[in-house]
Amino acid sequence: MARFIGCRPKSLPSARIITAAQRAVTINPANSPSGQRLNGLGLAPTQLKLAIATEKYWGKKGTRLTVGFLEHAAPALAKKIIQHLNAWGKSANILFRASQTDPQVRIAFRDHPPSDAGFWSYVGTDILEIAPHEPTMNLEGFTVNTPDKEFHRVVRHEAGHTLGFEHEHMRRQIVARIDRAKAIAFYRRDQGWDEQAVDAQVLTPLEDSSIMGTPNADETSIMCYDIPGEITLDGKPIVGGNDINATDFAFAGLKYPKPKKKPKGKKPKPKKPKGKSAKGTNRKKKSG
Numbered sequence: 001m002a003r004f005i006g007c008r009p010k011s012l013p014s015a016r017i018i019t020a021a022q023r024a025v026t027i028n029p030a031n032s033p034s035g036q037r038l039n040g041l042g043l044a045p046t047q048l049k050l051a052i053a054t055e056k057y058w059g060k061k062g063t064r065l066t067v068g069f070l071e072h073a074a075p076a077l078a079k080k081i082i083q084h085l086n087a088w089g090k091s092a093n094i095l096f097r098a099s100q101t102d103p104q105v106r107i108a109f110r111d112h113p114p115s116d117a118g119f120w121s122y123v124g125t126d127i128l129e130i131a132p133h134e135p136t137m138n139l140e141g142f143t144v145n146t147p148d149k150e151f152h153r154v155v156r157h158e159a160g161h162t163l164g165f166e167h168e169h170m171r172r173q174i175v176a177r178i179d180r181a182k183a184i185a186f187y188r189r190d191q192g193w194d195e196q197a198v199d200a201q202v203l204t205p206l207e208d209s210s211i212m213g214t215p216n217a218d219e220t221s222i223m224c225y226d227i228p229g230e231i232t233l234d235g236k237p238i239v240g241g242n243d244i245n246a247t248d249f250a251f252a253g254l255k256y257p258k259p260k261k262k263p264k265g266k267k268p269k270p271k272k273p274k275g276k277s278a279k280g281t282n283r284k285k286k287s288g
């Protein structure tokens with residue numbers, strides 16, 4: 001059986017964090033740190049702290065992102081990945097589409113070096129800070145033969161990061177349930193992470209306002225890790241999400257609301273003789 005790979009969202013090198021935050025606010029002024037995120041910075045927030053607290057959403061108007069592959073991807077694989085990226089489009093005004101010209105989302109399938117291996121994506125507008133020959137997302141080892149459930153669990157999760165969503169398991173309520181020493185030992189063994197990586201990926205709570213927007217942590221969010229009971233204080237696992245759930249869809253719809261359809265049929269239509277449609281068009285009935 002293939003080893004279980006957890007996701008590590010990629011952070012920018014520290015030299016780029018401030019320019020990336022400025023870009024995020026230019027693209028979407030609502031990304032400016034506010035409320036609880038600012039409270040978490042202490043009394044004298046530095047420019048760097050402010051930059052770290054900046055969100056990376058693409059804005060209420062939604063987003064259209066082009067997608068390319070840095071390594072060979074069979075057309076069937078490329079198509080399937082893009083379909084799963086677009087799963088969020090059910091509730092959100094987003095679209096990923098294939099392009100070979102300067103794609104904004106660049107997908108690789110690397111298993112080395114260790115810093116590139118695994119499943120990860122840069123978060124939201126940060127992808128625009130990445131050099132054009134570098135990946136913004138990695139799906140280690142994905143092929144057309146990868147089980148469907150992994151496309152649901154992994155590709156949709158990484159798409160969530162690209163849309164600016166962070167890890168639900170980083171919420172205070174969940175972090176508070178984890179046994180620090182056991183977590184460090186577990187992830188060293190399971191993922192090869194050092195203490196610093198475990199701190200960053202699992203043990204440092206994000207500010208409460210930042211994540212899926214629900215009052216309580218959502219353990220079955222697609223953005224929540226599966227955390228084994230052996231590293232929680234109460235011995236109960238945090239189940240994690242295997243697919244976009246109703247809360248995730250609702251949150252994505254809040255962040256990227258679909259344009260409202262103009263109300264139809266308010267005005268009384270002038271009566272037409274039966275059997276002929278207006279202007280002679282022959283419209284098909286919509287199904288569903």
Ligand SMILES: [Zn+2]
Nearest residue numbers: 007008009167
């Ligand atoms: Zn992740």
